[in-house]
Amino acid sequence: MEREFSATGRQSCVRPFDQACLPNAFRMFFCLALGAVLFSCSSPPPAPSETAPEEVNSLPPRYIIVFIIHGDGGYLYHDTDGNKFRADEEAVNSAKIVAERNSQAEVFIFHEKRKKHFLFLFPRHDGEFYYYRNGQFLAQESYWRDHGQSRFDPEIELYNRFRAEERSRPKKFFLYFGHEIPEIDGKGYDASHKDRSFTVTDLVDGLKHFNQNSTKFDLIALSTCFNGTPHTIAALSPYAEYIIASPGNLHLSYFDLQPFEALDIGLRDGDVSSLAMMCARQSFERLTKDVQTEISIAVYDVDRVQTFLNSVNSVYDLTLTTLKDKPSKSIEHCDCSEDSAYLQPAISDGIEVFFRPAKFGRSKQKQVHSGWECLRLLN
Amino acid sequence: MLGKTAIRLAVMIFVMSLAGIAQGQDKLQNYFSDAAGKVKVTTDPTEKREILNKSFEKMTKALNSVQGSPLVSKDDKASMEHFKVVLKEKQDELAGINGFERVPDEQLNDFSDYVVQDMEQATETVTLSLVALLLIILIAVLI
Numbered sequence: 146m147e148r149e150f151s152a153t154g155r156q157s158c159v160r161p162f163d164q165a166c167l168p169n170a171f172r173m174f175f176c177l178a179l180g181a182v183l184f185s186c187s188s189p190p191p192a193p194s195e196t197a198p199e200e201v202n203s204l205p206p207r208y209i210i211v212f213i214i215h216g217d218g219g220y221l222y223h224d225t226d227g228n229k230f231r232a233d234e235e236a237v238n239s240a241k242i243v244a245e246r247n248s249q250a251e252v253f254i255f256h257e258k259r260k261k262h263f264l265f266l267f268p269r270h271d272g273e274f275y276y277y278r279n280g281q282f283l284a285q286e287s288y289w290r291d292h293g294q295s296r297f298d299p300e301i302e303l304y305n306r307f308r309a310e311e312r313s314r315p316k317k318f319f320l321y322f323g324h325e326i327p328e329i330d331g332k333g334y335d336a337s338h339k340d341r342s343f344t345v346t347d348l349v350d351g352l353k354h355f356n357q358n359s360t361k362f363d364l365i366a367l368s369t370c371f372n373g374t375p376h377t378i379a380a381l382s383p384y385a386e387y388i389i390a391s392p393g394n395l396h397l398s399y400f401d402l403q404p405f406e407a408l409d410i411g412l413r414d415g416d417v418s419s420l421a422m423m424c425a426r427q428s429f430e431r432l433t434k435d436v437q438t439e440i441s442i443a444v445y446d447v448d449r450v451q452t453f454l455n456s457v458n459s460v461y462d463l464t465l466t467t468l469k470d471k472p473s474k475s476i477e478h479c480d481c482s483e484d485s486a487y488l489q490p491a492i493s494d495g496i497e498v499f500f501r502p503a504k505f506g507r508s509k510q511k512q513v514h515s516g517w518e519c520l521r522l523l524n
Numbered sequence: 525m526l527g528k529t530a531i532r533l534a535v536m537i538f539v540m541s542l543a544g545i546a547q548g549q550d551k552l553q554n555y556f557s558d559a560a561g562k563v564k565v566t567t568d569p570t571e572k573r574e575i576l577n578k579s580f581e582k583m584t585k586a587l588n589s590v591q592g593s594p595l596v597s598k599d600d601k602a603s604m605e606h607f608k609v610v611l612k613e614k615q616d617e618l619a620g621i622n623g624f625e626r627v628p629d630e631q632l633n634d635f636s637d638y639v640v641q642d643m644e645q646a647t648e649t650v651t652l653s654l655v656a657l658l659l660i661i662l663i664a665v666l667i
Contacts, residue, residue, distance in 0.1 A: 219549035222644045223557040225637050370645060394645055437638035438645060474602045505617060505627065505638045 204279050205312040206251035208408050211355060212240040213300065215323030217259045217271070217335040222397040225435050232397040233258075236322040236368070237275075239402040244277035246406045251309055252277040255300045257290055257323075260337035271337065272299060276307045283307075290335075296343055297351030304355060314360065316412060319352065319385075322368040322399055328376050328520075329469050345377050352384040361386050363417045366424070368399040371478050373443045374518045375461045375487075379454045382447050387421045392498070392518035393441035393478070400442070401428040418446065422497060429499035439503040443516035449495025453517075456489045457481075464520055471522065481517035492517065549652075551661045555583070556643045560636035569629035573618060576636060580615040584608055586663035590656060600656040610646060614639055 216233030223229055237256050244252035254275040261269045270287035277283060284307065288299045295301075327334065331344035356362065365385040367377070373392030381388055389400065404411050404424045411420045425442045432440045468476050481487035498516035502509050559579035563572045587604045590596060596604075613624075618635065620626025627635045652660075 219553070219644075221550045221553050223553070223560075223640055227557055227561045229554075229557075396641060397644055435637070436641060437634055438641045472599075472602060474606045503638065503642075504631075505635055506613070506642075507624075 204249065206249055206278060206309055206315055207313075208247060208250040208316045208318065208412075209308075210240075210243065210247075210250055210252045210318045210320065210405070211304065212236075212252070212254045213257065213297075213319075213321045213323075213351075214240065214255065215257045215321075215334075217257055217337055218324055219336070220397060230398070232399060233322065236399055236402075240320075241275065241277075241282075243402050243405045244275070245280055245282070247408050248280040250277070250279070250408060251315075253300075253304055253307070255303070257335075274300075274303050276303075278309060291338060291341065295350050295354075296341075296347040297354065301351065301354045305357075311358070316408070316415075316417065317360065317362045318364050318366070318405070319355065319362045320366045320368065320400075320402075321348070325370045326367065326372055326377070328374065329465055330473065345372075345380050349380050349384070352381070356384055363387065364389065364421055366390070366400060366421075368395065370395050371518050373441070373445070373516060374520075375454055375457050375481070376465060378445050378447075378450060379458060382451070382454070385447050387417055388445040388447060389421055389425055390443060390445070391441050392443050392480070392514060392516050393500075394439045394503075395442070396432055396436045396438065396440070398432070398436075399428075400424060401431050403427060418444075425497065425499055429501075433501055437504045439508065440499070440501045441514050441516075442499045444497045445516075446495035450491075451495075453489055453491040453494055456491060457487050460486045461519065468520055468522065475523050476520055477523050478518050479521050480511075480514050481519040482515035484519055484521070487515075487517065487519060549657060552657060553640070553644055555579070555661070555664060556640045560633075560640050563636040564633050569632055572629075572632040572636075576618055576632070576639070577615065580611050580618075582664050583660075584611055584615075586660045587611075589663050590659040593659060595659065596656045597653060600653050603652050604656065604660075607646075607652075610642075614642075 214233050214236045216231070216237075220232040221229060222232055233256065237254060240252070240254045244250065244254065252275075254277075256273040256275075258271050258273060260271040263269055270289060272288040272290045274284075274286045274288060275282070276285070286303065288303065290299055293299050293302075324334070326348055327344050329344065331342035331347070333339055334343035335341055352362070352365075361383070362385045364387045365381055366389040367373075368391075370391055371393065373390040377390065378388055401424065404420060404427060408420075411423065421444045425444050429440060429442050482492065492515055496516040498514055500514040500516075502511045556579065559575055562575045566572050566575065587608050591601050591604050616622040617624040618627050
């Protein structure tokens, strides 16, 4: 199957103008500005290690990794020495290392960036896509995130355009980095697209299209706060064998991607569950060194958590319906085990929880977490 | 002096309004990180407490002033109310009042990191509008 690897097919970032009516001086300014815009939107330099597609194609990828990294919001964090980091940029860099170090992986990295303007007028692309196959950096494209009916339409189009033909069943991973994905409302998730909404339903819609051959992702990781809820895990269940998510707070420095850097070793026995546990444990250990806020990471074995999910789905859905019209400031998160309706016999089945309470604050004495987060109205 | 400050503020508002809401959030995060930096270079626990307390007080005052402004929306006002509660809890914990154990002297550096990290994760700052963020930062700088 023929594939296009050059950074062509980019969408134009220039809107039509009627030059005929412009006075000369303004036309000159216009031309200079236009030139600058075209320059600013020009293709990125060619990939340093570009390889002939046919050479790369000869090895069918054993792993497919899709990274969606949201960066359109408040993602600044400081380490304990006061150094500043952008969580999204750090995640993109880590994802590139994963892509370069896996010689048998096909890696799609989508960076959802803040919308910016050149010369305060001309919008610039707010999405950046990087494509790697078998350790080789093959393509980079800028794209518009708001082109499409569904949230992930632009990403899915790029995914379908670049992906290699699957000759055997590869291990598939979907890794999302960002703030908590809301279960209701979802307006304001993107700082520069305030009118757009993003909810777990939109994520599920995207997963459906990333998964057109109906094979589940072996692992979905949500590197976000508070997405380890019965609703989110149930919604993702048809698309994943294992899920890693945080039922509470997760520091912006995110999950540790180091276990993904050598998948041939990490998945030597084809055991995704061990890889998921290693990723959760390493992330937990790294975060506990410097982070003073709560750390909670859970690994969900999707088949084994279904009994619990089935027993609480109606309760949780009722809560969501009740809270739908309430102001977000009147809603708080809590460990589901604090609500008797969720204290079902199967609450601990199929879930491994890594938890350490915040070192300060009202919950510093809390010693365990069920791994399930719920919502409730503030008293 | 006042003229210079006014010009600086005008430039800051202009630049930040172009840069967008994320820059406003960054300034807010930097505010607490700067306070943590000052806490760590001081060895005297009393001084550490004073720095932290002052940073909470200045921010609370700024929030009170901005809440009264007709420029901010009802949603922003609700977010700021919640933000003030979060700050008050931290101030109470520092002092050991309202059901909190007093933060021990030897943990003040860690506590300053906790404040920074909690603010970085706090959704109440994420949901503030650009206008509200700008006003809060400007007033906190001026106080």
